[in-house]
Amino acid sequence: MRQPDLLRSHLWSFAYLVVCRLLSLVVLVFCSSGSKEIEILVLRHELEILRRNQAKPHLQPADRAWLAALSRLLKRERWSAFGVRPETLLRWHRRLVGRHRTYPHRHPGRPPIPGELATVILRMATDSPAWGYQRIQGELLGLGHPGAARRETAKSR
DSSP, X not given: OOHHHHHHHHHHHHHHHHHHHXXXXXXXXXXXXXXXXHHHHHHHHHHHHHTTOOSXXXXXXXXXXXXXXXXXXXXXXXXXXXXXOHHHHHHHHHHHHHHHXXXXXXXXXXXXXXXXXXXXXXXXXXHOTTOOHHHHHHHHHHHTOTTOOOHHHHHTO
């Protein structure tokens, strides 16, 4: 993922979490009719989406974030107010929260050996079967390949 895309996804995720917290604060302040007010907000937003004059309503990322944030405030029994399935709301929420906790992925293990170096190692191992990996590694060091010989490659003959 490029750096601007990563930054943008972190900003969206942070904004989503801030909106969730602000909406939960509103519900705490108006706890008597909080769920009804949230349902009204959901329905108003769905009306806004439907008024975009499209054949099939297309939800934009901001719409998904808003609906996912509102869904966190309602009890599951009241999720029928949304125009999407509960699984969809949960998936949107997981994506938005997951972006916030995403770190650059590193592949496990050592980096691969270049192909030509692997063939040199295998040739040394087959030509001199009495040599172990330490001897092959020493020969490679003498040829100017520091740390190139590995036990796994020498054993794969």
